[in-house]
Amino acid sequence: MATIEDVARRAGVSQSTVSYALSGKRPISADTRRRIEKAIEELGYRPHAGARALASARTDVIGLMAPLRTGVDVNVIMQFVAGVVTGASRSGYDVLLLTQDEGSVARVTSSSMVDALVVMDVEDDDARLPALQNLRQPAVLIGLPTDPHGLSCVDLDFAQAGAVAVRRLVAAGHRSIALIGSPAEVVSRHTSYAERMTRGFVGACEAAGAAYLVLPTAASAAGAVASVDRILAMMPDVTGLVVHNEVALPHVISRFQMRGRGVPDQVSVVAVCPENVAVSLPSPVTSVDIPAESIGQIAVEMLTGLMKDPSRGEVRLVSPRLTERGSVHEVEVVTGA
Template identity: 50%
Template sequence: MAVTIADVARAAGVSVSTASYALSGKRRISEPTRLRVAAAVDELGYRPHAGARALASASPRTRTIALMAPLRTGTDTAVVMQFVAAIVLRARHHGLDVLLLTQDDVDGVERVASGSVVDGVVVLDVQADDPRVAALDGLGRPAVLVGLPAAPGRLSCIDLDFEGAGRLTVEHLADLGHTSVGVVAHADEFRERGASFAVRLARGVTDAGATRGVDVRLVGSDGSAAGTASAVDTLLAGTPAPTALIVHNEPALPHVLARLAALGHDVPARTSVLAICPADVAERQTVPVTAVEIPAADIGSVAVDMLVDRVEEDRPTEIRLVAPTLVDRGSTTRR
């Protein structure tokens, strides 16, 4: 098995990004650290690809980009595929092929980004503390993140403003007179592993609740019928009982509506329902759902455009957060 930059970093007792910087010279590294990395390179027989330091401008173009789309447990594959389809179509518009990677490990990043396999990388499902970010930043390969890590370094990012989306949902319900709101969110593991969108959404609904005087309680669901019914029951058993539910969990949405129907909670007469999801998900429910829409196709397309710009010329780091918009389909009402 080929030796990777991650192997060198482990042997030298440093991070992947530090090892990359020591080899590329992009940042000042202390002499003792540089010597440890050099010794690890010699010991392991690592052969970094020449030209990585000036990859975007010096290497021959491959006309191929990599797309890292990890398929983690609990992820809604249908939504992921909306991003993937948009990225592939936009890449085709630019005359580019797409190499799809479904792993999320640092070795995968190094394998495709340190050589001459691709011109750049688009990364999906970015975590708040994502080791892939440091690896890409250190290697110097043009890359665009769909998501917002805590420390993006020199990498550009695009995503929906999920914190703003969370605030908008609570504000919409507060304007309708709701004072107690439940949130059916993604499973707890999403927030525990630092899934950027889940963390920011939770922060948005919590902050808006505190600002508007709305009691907001969040319960995670695994997206199954049983798990979602349990989450709904837990929320409705609270005191005071919520008069509205926000659903940020695409697989769970139809099960939320089914559970409310089974309990005799008419939507929206007794319980208002508002989702954060792609438009097609909100529209195809038994009750069309008012939603802050996730524009997956637009975000995917713009991510490719941003990457192409950075492959063709040196561009400054950019963070684009798409402003959330709410589409009213009649599933929320005044209290």
């Protein structure tokens, strides 16, 4: 196999000059660069991946930070990942999946391992934001922190998703509504989507004059059972339910039925979840769909735009779409005499 020494000899330059041409660390005249490129082609020289990246200032790799923190639904996370991978493939990029949180930003960017970053599981006051803001590489967040620090963001508009779910129940006559929310550990981290979902839910209930209850719920059968029992103890007249917890959803419905509150006759349900979750239940539920794969693809589209023009930063929130699947029952609204 040809070596960098062979290339230098063929091009009539020093090895350091070939190295500078590959790395871009020093300016090389156009004539010298052409001789080096010709020598590389004639000899079939193949620099290692790091040198190729330095030569072109590109790796053709997008880093995807998807830290596997407690309380997250890995199945939903993987839908976002699938969207990023699909979008990257269409744009000619590979994806480096980063599941560790601490130090990942500095490690992969300072060593030029990636051309850009997609960052998931964003918190309201995310500790990664200052580092991301100062990167040479562009970054897109899947999530919306309180202050994006000028970074580009894309996500479902979870505040509107919560509001849309409540308005559907209110329109059907429900005035006692509970939210089965994200697990407590997700809420305690002030994860962006959970915070916005709750704000949208509470705001819509208050605007409609509806009684409401918000319960963080463990992503498990036991967590679902505990939350349903607590709802029935604290709000026995509950008739409307918003569920933003994919793992708990089927167990919530089962527990209400066991407690003599069938869906939708006694309790109406609107879920906020990916479409496949809503339709996979024995009786599909009306839902505000989380288009996870689509959002992943949009994140890559935004990244490729930023790589061409760094001034194209933006915050893009996908409008929620409610799909009727028969789990909302109309109730008679009793008015005062």
